[in-house]
Amino acid sequence: MKQALILLKSDIKFFVKNFLKKNFGVELKRVKKEDARIVSKVPVHQIKKLIKNKGFAVSDGQASWFYTAYERGDSDPLTNYVMKFLESGTDKNARVLITGCGTGIMAFHLADLGFKDITGFDFLQECVDVAEQVSKMGGYSVKFYQDDGFSPKDTGVKYDAITALHWVFSAWMGNYGNQKLPSEKTASAEFREELLTDFLAKYTRFLNPKGFLIVELTDAVTDYRIPTDHYLGEMSKEIYPIRHTPEQVEKCAMLSGLRVITKNLSVLYGHHPRVQYVLQKI
Numbered sequence: 001m002k003q004a005l006i007l008l009k010s011d012i013k014f015f016v017k018n019f020l021k022k023n024f025g026v027e028l029k030r031v032k033k034e035d036a037r038i039v040s041k042v043p044v045h046q047i048k049k050l051i052k053n054k055g056f057a058v059s060d061g062q063a064s065w066f067y068t069a070y071e072r073g074d075s076d077p078l079t080n081y082v083m084k085f086l087e088s089g090t091d092k093n094a095r096v097l098i099t100g101c102g103t104g105i106m107a108f109h110l111a112d113l114g115f116k117d118i119t120g121f122d123f124l125q126e127c128v129d130v131a132e133q134v135s136k137m138g139g140y141s142v143k144f145y146q147d148d149g150f151s152p153k154d155t156g157v158k159y160d161a162i163t164a165l166h167w168v169f170s171a172w173m174g175n176y177g178n179q180k181l182p183s184e185k186t187a188s189a190e191f192r193e194e195l196l197t198d199f200l201a202k203y204t205r206f207l208n209p210k211g212f213l214i215v216e217l218t219d220a221v222t223d224y225r226i227p228t229d230h231y232l233g234e235m236s237k238e239i240y241p242i243r244h245t246p247e248q249v250e251k252c253a254m255l256s257g258l259r260v261i262t263k264n265l266s267v268l269y270g271h272h273p274r275v276q277y278v279l280q281k282i
């Protein structure tokens with residue numbers, strides 16, 4: 001009887017999985033949930049309303065990434081890791097800069113954890129506007145401004161931690177109004193290293209001694225991922241074309257005055273395997 005139940009459970013799982021995939025294109029993923037749930041103090045429906053009013057709730061005929069950003073909960077292991085790393089590894093008085101901050105989810109979460117000095121910037125003015133409105137609604141003292149993360153302005157401030165999550169690999173693809181890189185160059189190891197070294201060096205100068213730069217990159221394992229392993233098939237080859245191996249990141253970090261403290265891989269969240277590197281100023 002026990003065996004029959006086990007097999008029935010397995011058959012039901014298989015049926016549901018196939019049914020969802022066939023009829024709704026949904027694939028069930030096995031992600032271990034954590035207790036790092038990002039809960040917004042400002043109600044999510046109010047943030048969605050701000051995004052609708054600003055006109056960026058819909059993109060390509062569906063709800064935009066921004067519209068659902070605050071629904072992320074604890075589904076993103078890399079962001080969760082950073083939150084925990086900062087919470088346990090840095091002082092609450094640490095000065096933190098969140099680059100490509102979107103509408104501010106991570107900035108507000110850190111403020112809720114007790115961090116007192118947080119600044120965020122984003123390329124898109126509409127994100128900055130919404131982040132500022134959410135900040136006001138939640139009574140936060142987080143500062144936001146518009147800037148291009150590929151040529152960040154020197155505000156004269158030095159930070160203890162700078163994050164670049166969820167955007168650099170995508171911006172290198174030309175998303176969010178960034179310049180698309182020439183496709184004949186994107187597979188070149190030298191070109192990829194030049195881009196990364198240039199990026200890291202721009203932020204090293206804004207770090208206090210021993211400060212952290214946390215950056216998320218597409219892993220070069222993606223280069224030999226077969227298209228049938230991806231739901232977008234051949235298209236998957238063009239998604240996030242700037243990819244790095246851990247060895248390349250070590251090399252670029254050293255050239256930029258940083259060293260790799262730790263790295264984390266996530267294969268289930270997002271289009272391709274991503275690695276998040278925690279770098280420290282030497």
Ligand SMILES: C[S@@+](CC[C@H](N)C(=O)[O-])C[C@H]1O[C@@H](n2cnc3c(N)ncnc32)[C@H](O)[C@@H]1O
Nearest residue numbers: 100101102122123124148149165166167171176
């Ligand atoms: C997928 S969203 C991630 C937002 C936020 N980091 C988060 O995790 O919720 C990517 C963000 O990066 C921003 N971005 C893209 N290119 C940028 C650039 N060159 N400089 C600064 N921000 C940029 C986009 O405007 C967008 O808000």
